[in-house]
Amino acid sequence: xxxxxxxxxxxxxxxxxxKEDSVAVKKMVIALxxxxxxxxxxxxxxxxxxxxxxxxxxxxxxxxLPNLILASQAFxxxxxxxxxxxxxxxxxxxxxxxxVIGTVKGDIHDVGKTIVASxxxxxxxxxxxxxxxxxxxxxxxxxxxxxxxxxxxxxxxTTTMQKQGEVIEDLERLRxxxxxxxxxxGGPVTDHWAKQIGADGYGEDGIEAIDVAIxxxxxxxxxxx
Amino acid sequence: xxxxxxxxxxxxxxxxPKVEIRDFDMALYKxxxxxxxxxxxxxxxxxxxxxxxxxxxRVFQAxxxxxxxxxxxxxxxxxxxxxxQEELDEALFYLRGEISVGCGTEQRLIRHRKPDEHSIPxxxxxxxxxxxTEELQVQLYQSVAQEPLVDAIYFDPxxxxxxxxVEHGTPLELMAARIACLNVRKAASLAGRPGIHLLAGAxxxxxxxxxxxxxxxxxxxxxxxTHTTSELxxxxxxxxKVAYTLHYGCLRQVWWAxxxxxxxxxxxxxxxAAVAGFFHSLLIGMAKLPSAYMGLRxxxxxxxxxxxxxxxxxxxxxxxxxxxxxxxxxQGSMNTSAGPGTLMMFYEIAASAVTMVVSxxxxxxxxIHRPTRQNHGSGLESRxxxxxxxxxxxxxxxxxxxxxxxxxxxxxxxxxxxxxxxSFPELYDLKSLRPKKEYLKIYHQAKRDLINMGLPxxxxx
Numbered sequence: 001x002x003x004x005x006x007x008x009x010x011x012x013x014x015x016x017x018x019k020e021d022s023v024a025v026k027k028m029v030i031a032l033x034x035x036x037x038x039x040x041x042x043x044x045x046x047x048x049x050x051x052x053x054x055x056x057x058x059x060x061x062x063x064x065l066p067n068l069i070l071a072s073q074a075f076x077x078x079x080x081x082x083x084x085x086x087x088x089x090x091x092x093x094x095x096x097x098x099x100v101i102g103t104v105k106g107d108i109h110d111v112g113k114t115i116v117a118s119x120x121x122x123x124x125x126x127x128x129x130x131x132x133x134x135x136x137x138x139x140x141x142x143x144x145x146x147x148x149x150x151x152x153x154x155x156x157x158t159t160t161m162q163k164q165g166e167v168i169e170d171l172e173r174l175r176x177x178x179x180x181x182x183x184x185x186g187g188p189v190t191d192h193w194a195k196q197i198g199a200d201g202y203g204e205d206g207i208e209a210i211d212v213a214i215x216x217x218x219x220x221x222x223x224x225x
Numbered sequence: 226x227x228x229x230x231x232x233x234x235x236x237x238x239x240x241x242p243k244v245e246i247r248d249f250d251m252a253l254y255k256x257x258x259x260x261x262x263x264x265x266x267x268x269x270x271x272x273x274x275x276x277x278x279x280x281x282x283r284v285f286q287a288x289x290x291x292x293x294x295x296x297x298x299x300x301x302x303x304x305x306x307x308x309x310q311e312e313l314d315e316a317l318f319y320l321r322g323e324i325s326v327g328c329g330t331e332q333r334l335i336r337h338r339k340p341d342e343h344s345i346p347x348x349x350x351x352x353x354x355x356x357x358t359e360e361l362q363v364q365l366y367q368s369v370a371q372e373p374l375v376d377a378i379y380f381d382p383x384x385x386x387x388x389x390x391v392e393h394g395t396p397l398e399l400m401a402a403r404i405a406c407l408n409v410r411k412a413a414s415l416a417g418r419p420g421i422h423l424l425a426g427a428x429x430x431x432x433x434x435x436x437x438x439x440x441x442x443x444x445x446x447x448x449x450x451t452h453t454t455s456e457l458x459x460x461x462x463x464x465x466k467v468a469y470t471l472h473y474g475c476l477r478q479v480w481w482a483x484x485x486x487x488x489x490x491x492x493x494x495x496x497x498a499a500v501a502g503f504f505h506s507l508l509i510g511m512a513k514l515p516s517a518y519m520g521l522r523x524x525x526x527x528x529x530x531x532x533x534x535x536x537x538x539x540x541x542x543x544x545x546x547x548x549x550x551x552x553x554x555x556q557g558s559m560n561t562s563a564g565p566g567t568l569m570m571f572y573e574i575a576a577s578a579v580t581m582v583v584s585x586x587x588x589x590x591x592x593i594h595r596p597t598r599q600n601h602g603s604g605l606e607s608r609x610x611x612x613x614x615x616x617x618x619x620x621x622x623x624x625x626x627x628x629x630x631x632x633x634x635x636x637x638x639x640x641x642x643x644x645x646x647x648s649f650p651e652l653y654d655l656k657s658l659r660p661k662k663e664y665l666k667i668y669h670q671a672k673r674d675l676i677n678m679g680l681p682x683x684x685x686x
Contacts, residue, residue, distance in 0.1 A: 064486050064487065066250065111455055157393060162392050
């Protein structure tokens with residue numbers, strides 16, 4: 001009976017994420033911890049299940065970008081409550097990595113980048129969204145500040161693509177290239193372009209960006225191609 | 226009340242209330258959700274062409290109410306420009322319903338169209354975002370300009386100029402824009418149409434402004450593109466373009482592109498945001514003045530062209546909302562999944578042209594969703610676009626819907642995995658500037674298919 005009850009509460013937690021209800025999510029996570037449930041189980045069988053459902057709905061247009069953002073925020077709040085209770089093993093198991101993301105200098109396109117940022121959050125990454133029109137030095141300084149694993153650089157115009165290369169150039173110039181993986185994406189960006197500028201990964205859309213990001217942090221990252 | 230552009234600019238720059246961008250986005254989504262409920266607006270999956278006038282009118286009211294609530298966000302300053310009901314009504318009143326473009330024998334009068342109207346639409350052709358190169362730009366655009374049914378030409382600069390890679394807002398972009406102007410004017414002259422209306426999408430305001438030059442660039446009878454960022458956002462670069470055209474005295478195409486699945490929500494929300502974007506264009510892009518025409522493009526959340534039933538529903542619902550309730554001159558922007566040299570691209574062009582024309586819109590295109598080659602297009606797509614648009618003008622929405630459903634059936638399986646197609650040198654003989662036999666064969670096949678589907682095209686074989 002106790003087990004059934006817990007399963008029900010985890011399901012409710014997942015629903016809380018789907019309903020984008022940060023307050024309820026926080027309360028439920030605290031309650032489940034107080035009942036002695038393992039943080040990893042709360043994360044995997046409650047928060048992650050809810051986020052996966054939202055992502056699926058986003059792909060089928062039953063949920064939209066604002067829903068994705070709000071659900072990600074609720075998810076993040078739940079994770080913050082769980083964090084102090086994680087065992088060392090759980091910390092290593094569930095830590096996907098830290099991503100600094102933004103649209104390059106001169107480019108003000110926001111939607112695609114925000115979709116990817118929300119999806120990465122939903123996938124368990126700690127994401128710092130720098131917004132649009134971001135200079136190369138801001139990508140670098142923020143990445144250093146938060147000890148990022150990945151710098152994700154978006155652009156939507158052929159005339160701003162060069163700025164993705166500039167981020168890599170600056171990393172090399174400042175001898176920081178080995179410290180970060182660089183993931184690129186955006187309308188005109190191709191796998192060929194990613195290879196040309198020496199990026200570590202390229203994501204055609206949000207789903208692919210998540211796969212590539214996971215691969216980059218788990219394998220230590222390989223250059224495109 | 227905001228009476229003129231300089232007052233609008235002041236509010237955007239320093240006087241409007243400051244808001245964080247995501248708060249603006251979320252408030253917009255919340256308002257749209259309320260309005261969809263209030264006006265009973267829902268997406269109809271099986272309706273690529275809207276025929277419910279009452280729904281279109283409700284979408285218009287919802288879009289107007291949305292814009293009154295949100296206003297426009299200036300991304301550089303984080304300030305919002307709000308307008309009052311009276312200003313929106315005044316802007317609608319100002320619309321004259323006609324605009325003169327081009328000069329000499331190529332002067333055209335574009336008139337406002339209504340849904341189901343049989344007047345011939347204005348055709349703005351080109352190879353939109355097709356990676357033209359400096360070496361082939363004259364021939365590429367000559368292939369467009371030589372098409373008699375094309376009324377105007379859109380062009381954008383090459384990505385490389387004299388071997389240098391062009392970057393946004395730099396001297397290289399300015400130079401690329403000016404050289405592109407020279408090339409396209411040469412192309413128009415070689416086609417015997419020096420006065421044809423040109424629309425430049427040079428990039429930044431500096432590049433667009435640099436194009437304005439009566440001798441060798443854009444004349445007052447030509448236009449530059451003034452962009453809107455989705456949803457309902459402007460920036461100083463865009464405002465600078467408006468300011469410059471008002472002083473230089475050339476024309477503007479003010480365009481916007483609601484994103485399905487983005488901050489507007491689903492297709493129903495995107496249709497409402499599209500109407501709000503129309504008011505943004507009137508009041509921020511100054512399309513209420515007789516120096517501008519407007520362009521509406523729908524962007525799906527997935528990476529493909531805007532030729533599926535959902536994108537068509539948004540385009541026709543919002544387009545008809547606008548053309549039924551105003552005297553706006555508005556173009557539908559064509560965006561195909563497949564590339565040139567394929568039967569699929571012709572089907573997508575025809576489906577787009579038909580939906581737009583019967584909804585009261587004029588035509589802008591052709592853009593392929595994902596150009597993968599240099600010079601990824603040719604004049605034949607513009608010819609086909611013009612022919613199908615003219616034929617569609619003889620139809621009403623109900624007749625058009627039957628044709629469009631048949632067309633969608635032919636390409637829906639490949640919509641998100643469409644063929645890339647071919648480049649200009651692969652499609653055309655560069656000496657004679659005529660389409661190669663293989664390409665003409667596909668073109669004639671597409672026309673035959675369309676005639677069989679009921680589109681009153683004139684056979685040209």
